[in-house]
Amino acid sequence: MAVQALTWRKRHYPFNAEQTVNILGEIGPLVAMFLVNGIYGIAAGTWALIGCTLLSLVSTLLVLGRPPIMPFIAGAVSVTFGTLTLITGDAMWVQIKVTVFNALVALLLWISLRTGHNFFRFVFGKTFHYTDEGWNKLTRNVALFFLATAIVNEAVRLGFAHAHINALNRVFTGVDIWILFKIFVIMPVTALFFWWQVRVLHKYRLPEPIADNAPRSDVIS
Numbered sequence: 001m002a003v004q005a006l007t008w009r010k011r012h013y014p015f016n017a018e019q020t021v022n023i024l025g026e027i028g029p030l031v032a033m034f035l036v037n038g039i040y041g042i043a044a045g046t047w048a049l050i051g052c053t054l055l056s057l058v059s060t061l062l063v064l065g066r067p068p069i070m071p072f073i074a075g076a077v078s079v080t081f082g083t084l085t086l087i088t089g090d091a092m093w094v095q096i097k098v099t100v101f102n103a104l105v106a107l108l109l110w111i112s113l114r115t116g117h118n119f120f121r122f123v124f125g126k127t128f129h130y131t132d133e134g135w136n137k138l139t140r141n142v143a144l145f146f147l148a149t150a151i152v153n154e155a156v157r158l159g160f161a162h163a164h165i166n167a168l169n170r171v172f173t174g175v176d177i178w179i180l181f182k183i184f185v186i187m188p189v190t191a192l193f194f195w196w197q198v199r200v201l202h203k204y205r206l207p208e209p210i211a212d213n214a215p216r217s218d219v220i221s
Helices: 002-012 017-040 041-064 069-088 092-114 119-124 132-159 173-204 206-214
Strands: 164-167 170-173
Touching: 017 041, 041 069, 069 092, 092 119, 092 132, 092 173, 119 132, 132 173, 170 173
Parallel strands: none
Antiparallel strands: 164 170
């Protein structure tokens, strides 16, 4: 019975505890900000964003037993820019946080690739085993993806900065549209992108004994 229950759960909910925390940590603060912002305004919405971000960071630490690099960096940036929004009363700070963070991640990944210190292999190399070509392609693709999302984020932020759209018996501001775009467009596209990367990496996977002795050459020709 226990095996059947586990199989049923895996079939209908394929994520483990770490993946669940990461998903909720990404979506939860944005959903909270959208709901609270719609009822109480941008200041309350920003407090909701900061509170949920801190809660997600604590939950991640408890589940994983260690501070994962990317979620904690993203959380620190979210809290910093959220605090700037509270101080200035301008939602722009929360919005450009995505642009700044994604652009910095793209730059970090590209530098790690060009200097021969592959970031993903450094972080995940003891858990996942791929050829150097696989690690390098992953790093290059993720860097380009983060750069593209930074550009798209700015396009949506600036394009709808002064928007007021009447729909569903309420007025959606530029901030509302930006949040909805993040939740219903960027997040699904991000999930599909990383699913694609996992598929791509399959052909570069190494058996563990080979991976331990595989030669390394980090720079893409």
